[in-house]
Amino acid sequence: MNALLRLQSELGRLVSVDPQDLAASRTDKSGWVADGTPLAVVRATTVGHVQAVLRIATEFRVPVVTRGAGTGLAGGACGTDGSIVLSVAGLGRILEINPDDELAVVEAGVINQHLNDVLAQQNLWFAPDPASKAISTVGGNIATNAGGLLCAKYGVTREAVLGLTVVLADGSLLHTGHRTVKGVTGYDLTALLTGSEGTLGVIVEATVRVRSLTPGTVATIGAVFETVTAAAAASAAVTAARIRPAIMELIDPVALGLVATYLGPEGSAGLPLGRGAFLLVQTDGPAALAEAEAALAVLRAAGGEASLSTDAASGERLLAIRRAMHPALEQFGRVLIEDVAVPRSRMAEMFAAIAEISARTGIAIPTVAHAGDGNLHPNFVIPRGDTADASVPEEIWAAADELFQAALALGGTLTGEHGVGVLKRRWLQGEIGDTSLALQRQLKAVFDPLGILNPGTMFDA
Template sequence: MTFLGELRDEVSRLETGQAARERAAVDRSGAVPAGLPLAVVRARDVDDVRATLRLASRHRVPVVPRGAGTGLAGGALADEGAVVLDVSGMDRIVEIDPVDELAVVEPGVITAVLDAEAARHGLRYAPDPASAALSTIGGNIATNAGGMRCVKYGVTREAVLGLDVVLADGRLISTGRRTVKGVSGLDLTSLFVGSEGTLGVVVGASLRLRALPEQTLTAAAAFGDVAAAAQACVALAAARRRPSVLELLDGATLAVVDRAEGTDHATRGNALVIAQAEGPDAAEEIAAIADILGKEATWSERAVDPASSQRLLHARRSALPSIERFGRALIEDICVPRSRLADAFAGVRRIAAAHDVAIYSFAHAGDGNLHPIIGYDAPSAQPPAAVGRAADDIFALALELGGTVTGEHGIGLLKRDWLAREVGPDVLDVHASLKQALDPLAILNPGKGF
């Protein structure tokens, strides 16, 4: 019997039609693979995943794990001859334990759905990627996703206590535990978080939840230029202030938000900083934050209720939709030391001018994670050559400033060459050794990550 014949007998649902294969071949990165995958497995349970990998290993067929397809680095691209293993249908919240403050979930659970369900117990899932309404927990784990609240709570890795993972040969293993503490054996959980489906397929996760804050207060301040705004954010860190959100938007971003939303942010200054503080000491904390931000600000405001907080945050939440409303966008992310944030913004401005491209920059300023969004007009999703050259210069800038080429989007297919430049040949050899140990036939998401 052929591979597809065996696979059809073993899994709940197998799709081989062209339309299904076209949809499953791409992600949100805009990159297009050279060919189409062989088939798409719509996994309903762990047995589907184990059967797919067991048969793929036997027949040496590449497997591309996939969730919602919201990735921005080409991590879910599927080329000719591969099988796409779609786990988005495994979407049960198995358990929420309000005493131990944890959730047990399948990989297809939508991030915002888990957060909403946790809220019914007075809890929250702290990582909050911008794609929370669409992205899955499995995809967040695969890329070690971040978000606005990560300045206080850390990225996805800090929320993952344990994982159920199916290895390339179909074996099912469990890593980690349900406890916050635990040092038995090697930390395999952290190894799989951020591995982009190259070492195994996550089929379950035990996740740490946090208590919902008693109150959340917001402050915003505009500045004459982005350098002053970045310096104000550095001043907050130097003063040991602890915002739960600290976002910075440059003048180009404010202008496009105003154009899309009918707002007037750009009239107040050429950069905007939005900060939040939460918990029982929120009032004291936000007052201290507002005082520091206000020293060089051209405008400032403090929210007095949830509605005004949402109004102040609206500019940040609408930044990317506003950019995409007027054209296509190459969505990038780099991370630099917080002390070099102003240098990063200045470097991006120079790169935009050098390549004559529009770059809209905003940042999770509390952890130095900058998102330079390169806008362009083109008939297809493939960006013009100048956009690619600008992106390369942005990655080089990140390394020059002592940072990294990705803070939360991952390496995928699109940043492999830059990973090599960042970590060097010896580290790549270690990566290859781990890959060989866990996936000796190299069938899992080939060509991605490293």
């Protein structure tokens, strides 16, 4: 009996070999498409299903690619040739919400926004907020240690994970972490598994921290600067002034022009067209207004044309400018979103490096940044139909390579929040070095001695 027959005999109609399912599983939101054809897509709805898949995969030594909502941006959850694509999107139960202990226990397939909708009924909130939160799963957020707009103030996903239930490569169950805020028994396997991109085990359940919804109103500032360098310096000055905005987003002039055009005259009222950079600052909490006023003074002193609003509608209009970024770019082609991060104080230099690379190569690189934490998303737009397949042209990878080298030279990283996946694998060694890479591969081998867990993601297969 082969692996497919065994899957079908044990899991019946959960196993799909429908060519459309197989094809859809080969890509994610990065646009990358894996070569070949997966063996099957298995739509697990219970932990037992996941265990069965892993047992069969171990027995037949078949690769397993775990997949949530498929919203990844690094090609890390794409069905490779001959692999079992294990969807945990169907593990969708919220098992517990405990307001007294400020925690929730959820299955991996729960959508981030759905969890937040349910939590909001009890005045609670799960802080990790990737841009994909409306459609991405909590399990996927954890598997990639997802970031978002609020991290400088509210932390990355890792800081919101207390414990995990994980199916190991042989199908056995591992429980990590605690229901307590503190706990130091043994190594921090919860953190090791967070961000492990499906290469160490399959996260099926998580105990996550929840917070009380931030009380009070928010205050929002929109500021326009002559140059992106000035805007970056202004955002660094906000942080240096010990103001901690919930959101601080920077849009460079290239991106801003595209967004203004996309939004039309009404949506873009007040935005400069074809010149200048835009900085959005939002504060929250009991001191929101005082913090915003302090930020406003800093931004004006730094040369910004800035205005402050405290009404929700104005705040939403300003945030809509940031949200329009991706759709504005997608008008012109497929978007490859890069994800470098640099120390906040080096952000202006990183923007300058991007501008230089763009000017020299002739490739437009519209860029937006989570300025509070130095995380930049330089974007490459690949005209549709430019290449027969969905691959990224080599000249774009060459420009991306220059971006990565510039970020590393500034003390940064090649991925702040999207993960290594398949697309950044070839640059990993350059950042972490030989010693760390060798150790990490050995750690993977402890969890995955047969090399069946998402091979080709993070490390060369």
